[in-house]
Amino acid sequence: MRIAVDAMGGDKAPQEIVKGSVLAAQQVPDAEIILVGDENRIKHELCLGGTIPKNITIHHAAQIVGMEDPATHSIRQKINSSITQSVELVAKRKADAIVSAGHTGATVAAAMLHMKTLKGIRRPGIAISLPTLHGSCLIIDAGANISCKPLHLYQYGIMASTVCKHLMNIENPKVGLLNIGEEDAKGNDLVRETFSLLSNAHLNFIGNIESREIFDGKADVVVCEGFVGNVILKFAEGMAKNLLTTIKAESMNRFWAKLGLLLCKPVFQSIKTKMDFAEYGGVPLLGINGICIICHGRSDARTIQNAIKAALKLTKTEINEYIISELEKSNTLTAEVA
Amino acid sequence: MRIAVDAMGGDKAPQEIVKGSVLAAQQVPDAEIILVGDENRIKHELCLGGTIPKNITIHHAAQIVGMEDPATHSIRQKINSSITQSVELVAKRKADAIVSAGHTGATVAAAMLHMKTLKGIRRPGIAISLPTLHGSCLIIDAGANISCKPLHLYQYGIMASTVCKHLMNIENPKVGLLNIGEEDAKGNDLVRETFSLLSNAHLNFIGNIESREIFDGKADVVVCEGFVGNVILKFAEGMAKNLLTTIKAESMNRFWAKLGLLLCKPVFQSIKTKMDFAEYGGVPLLGINGICIICHGRSDARTIQNAIKAALKLTKTEINEYIISELEKSNTLTAEVA
Incomplete structure (x- = not known):
């Protein structure tokens, strides 16, 4: 190799x-x-x-x-x-x-x-695994494509679901569409048109998912356009750092909490490792x-x-072969939308 | 009243x-x-x-x-x-x-x-204050407008800056534009056109800001379109809950950490309050x-x-009077773009 x-x-x-x-x-x-x-x-x-x-x-x-x-x-x-x-x-x-x-x-x-x-x-997408309470959630796209069309997002759903199935051994991956509300009619034109495409796909599409639910394990895959995906992943990085620093700073002013923090050190170390992108190395451009x-x-x-x-x-x-095979199942739909 | x-x-x-x-x-x-x-x-x-x-x-x-x-x-x-x-x-x-x-x-x-x-x-916007390490950051728009045009975002910058100046007593509020990179040329058409409008505004415009920097106190105001703003605020809510639950869960498996967690309780309570939207009540539609x-x-x-x-x-x-007055200063520009 x-x-x-x-x-x-x-x-x-x-x-x-x-x-x-x-x-x-x-x-x-x-x-x-x-x-x-x-x-x-x-x-x-x-x-x-x-x-x-x-x-x-x-x-x-x-x-x-x-x-x-x-x-x-x-x-x-x-x-x-x-x-x-x-x-x-x-x-x-x-x-x-x-x-x-x-x-x-x-x-x-x-x-x-x-x-x-x-x-x-049509467009490649970056899939990033975000650690959650119940394991992880694959966010696609994390910034490869900032001029997304519904067909691109639809294909992201298929590609990331294939990764979950064949590389992460999740049998029937739940695919959610990131939106600002759970109801079908919510969101801008891009997400509403994507919703209708994903509803007809050979996927375990669970509908819209709000960003606060990402951590609840509701979906294995969350589909969003590259600008939004990039923003939330960098936000997660900044927020994790901010929260841990705040906990440290607030503990320093309290005698018992300072001691408590010392005892909790292995816990914070473990969380820091989970949230540390360096541990994960790179992510695939699917x-x-x-x-x-x-x-x-x-x-x-x-x-x-x-x-x-x-x-x-x-x-x-053989991830690319699996992706091609899953895509072929949905070829009729792709041809219709194109 | x-x-x-x-x-x-x-x-x-x-x-x-x-x-x-x-x-x-x-x-x-x-x-x-x-x-x-x-x-x-x-x-x-x-x-x-x-x-x-x-x-x-x-x-x-x-x-x-x-x-x-x-x-x-x-x-x-x-x-x-x-x-x-x-x-x-x-x-x-x-x-x-x-x-x-x-x-x-x-x-x-x-x-x-x-x-x-x-x-x-042209369009009202929702301004939400996000607690950060150094105080807070006003995010606009948090979901009032999901079909944003550059002029809308430009006006959001003016309105939120006015709120910072007159209600939060920040002398010369730093206004940042949320983007996926710091460089001027980064981002989609919407943010690139907004960048050029904000660069010519009567504002302390500091340029693009990445979402991980929101917590660093780099900007007092962060301008973004409603879909993105709504997504990051709900994400912050979910992530804070997730992190605190993870800390608790991981501590439960370790004897000393469990005791440490007990000693840190006032710290977590204080952070929970800071991150709790219920404490803030509602937010203004500017x-x-x-x-x-x-x-x-x-x-x-x-x-x-x-x-x-x-x-x-x-x-x-007299927040609306202040907004009108700040807007009037930029009327020429608004007329040009309209």
Whole structure:
């Protein structure tokens, strides 16, 4: 298995990306890791780390897509960027998967352009697992697509349900549509039209779900447009941090609570780990003809290490074949709406 | 001061609405509370409560807008609904403010139709204060308007900034635009066009703000469209509950943590109160020519009591005059975009 890693993508690139790749290479010696980016800078980082694992190679890419670059434009202009070069390695079958913590929009655009989408899929979507009281909930889309159409959301429901069924062993995944009310007539045009599509799908569609219910285990999959999905996931991150800091700050003013906090430390540690995106590594961009793992822009070595392991695990499954098969069952509907 | 209370609106109506109104009437004897709704049912609830305060009267309204009713349609069809009748009392100057925990969309539509918007305002918006590490952050819109245009969001920024300045004594409120990235070019068409409008406004516009930063005190006002605002506020509610339950559940399995939790009880109680919407009562619908307080559908007596007190407090301010004055400063721009 060969994983192309975008060494220049992310706030802490290339340092943390290279470090994480070395850790993964040491842990999984039969995997081949191709670091894509500025050869000199990558070599420099590798040397700093000491012995370079034999299963790490470098693929030179002179350009970098900056966070301020517009996605589509940069992909067309910067054909030698680390993102485009990484994606091309997979497209040309010189790698089996790509991992990137760089510009999400650019990675999605490059993957669509070079790797192409799966047959019938209009737009790829990012699926992120949110820890809840009863396990987890898969939110799709977390920011790959901010110009969603009802058909895109409908296909997100099918893709995420397939992931739940085949990778998470949930027999008949409950799919909910994120809305601002439970009633069928609630919401804007996008969600109302999506509601009607999902109602007719080969899915265990449970209807609208309000954001406060996500944590109740009501749905295994929650479908929403990329802007909203991105906002709630980053909000969850900020709120978890805020709540834990508030608990700490409020305890510091009270003698007994201060002691109580000390005794509760293992509990907070466990919750922090659950809410820590670095533990999860990257998340898959579903709907792409290949395996593409998207990481948080603030990824550190541990995130990248886990993301590479996630990519390796995913290449061993037949998730894309399962998605195509589930999509075919709904082909009539897709053709009607298109 | 006369407050029209929609007695039939909300999941716990009329019981909790009547109870809350009685509590408020007892607490503020010089206020007059007009309970609007089915006279017999209201009378029945009032009798159950014992002595009826003299400052409570009933205004009969035979119809109820159900949660499943489409907003605009129900307002045109059900002219004798408790929502429409309450709003009309204010429009006809028979009341100074309205409080409703009923169908938000219908209340907004009725207020626009009968009370009208302030001069120049295109759409009213709901402003909700979210508790953060450094105080609070005013989120606008929380669900009044799910078909937002850039001009609506621009006006939301002006209105919420005015509230911060004149009601919360924040000298030069920092106004942020909720987006999925900090860079100017990020986001969908709506936020990109709004960004350019806000950049030219008479505001302390700090640019895009990501949802994880809301809790950091980076902005006093966060502008977003109603669908997104509604989703994040309900998400915050669900997540706070989920986190506190998880802490409790995880502590129960550990002897020392269980004791620690007991010692931390006052801390959790204080946080719970901060995150409890019932404490806040209702929130103002800004941009309406009058005072309109919107309450959570699940409001109980305490929420209604606090909402009535909020309505009384707001009628004593000149918030709408301040909003009009701030809007006038930006009239040229509004005219250009319109």
